[in-house]
């Protein structure tokens with residue numbers, strides 16, 4: 001068996017230890033004679049899995065008691081609709097457009113009310129985070145929305161926007177559990193798990209209790225009402241059981257490895273290796289304004305499309321896979337999530353140096 005260094009933006013690399021444990025438990029989960037895929041979501045065994053997962057993410061993120069944790073289907077994109085349907089009481093909200101995912105959420109929200117663009121970095125291909133210290137937020141807005149880490153463009157909010165007292169809703173899909181967060185600064189934090197936490201198909205929603213209400217927009221499907229999901233502890237219907245199980249294992253792996261502050265330290269170290277090289281290279285260069293650089297997604301280019309393609313091809317052959325940039329931006333992108341070992345980044349940089357020498 002040989003595992004590659006997988007720089008995919010998502011679905012992405014998971015900790016090898018977690019995969020091995022899951023493999024060992026595949027046929028017989030802890031003596032119950034079946035796999036987690038095969039058991040009732042109402043069973044005692046599964047009840048323990050989901051409760052432990054919730055307790056562990058609460059510990060990891062230091063989630064206060066007045067926030068609910070929901071494990072839901074539909075991925076992150078489902079929340080683009082769920083958020084306005086549940087929160088748009090005044091039918092108005094502000095969106096900060098820092099990339100494709102924010103734009104998609106913005107466009108979806110327009111179907112349910114007045115979505116206002118508060119700021120945007122579209123003018124420079126989303127290569128920076130706009131100044132959000134004094135946004136045109138009005139009193140009648142129900143919330144302010146951001147995509148905190150922009151997976152495609154490689155930017156990250158280093159300071160949260162000044163929301164002028166409005167609730168902040170954040171899509172954290174690609175920076176989920178990569179560093180400590182102050183949950184109290186948000187009304188809702190949500191993330192699709194396939195970027196940094198687990199298998200695709202599930203979104204984790206962390207929501208302040210007063211935002212879980214009955215007076216949602218008329219026509220909101222039962223399944224999309226946060227209240228339905230919260231009242232039933234994510235078990236209104238069959239939840240993504242196996243996904244919850246794997247995420248639970250990743251939470252335990254994170255706790256064992258020092259939690260989110262240790263992750264942040266390691267992620268900064270990993271990103272620095274790559275960014276330092278990009279800053280010194282004569283061939284490759286980063287595409288993002290330095291102060292807005294993501295620790296998770298690192299886009300870079302040579303400036304020559306043919307050379308980019310040659311790089312991606314040779315890197316793949318050498319075992320560094322999924323480095324091709326998003327189809328909308330081109331170039332390369334290395335996603336270096338929690339589970340990417342530091343050796344992966346060191347070896348990638350070694351490979352890039354060699355490529356630079358050979359193609360000077």
Ligand SMILES: *Cc1c(COP(=O)(O)O)cnc(C)c1O
Pocket residue numbers: 010074075076077078101147149150151171172173174192193195201
């Ligand atoms: C990948 C991604 C999404 C979409 O996630 P799905 O689970 O495929 O819906 C949304 N937002 C961000 C920031 C992402 O990186």
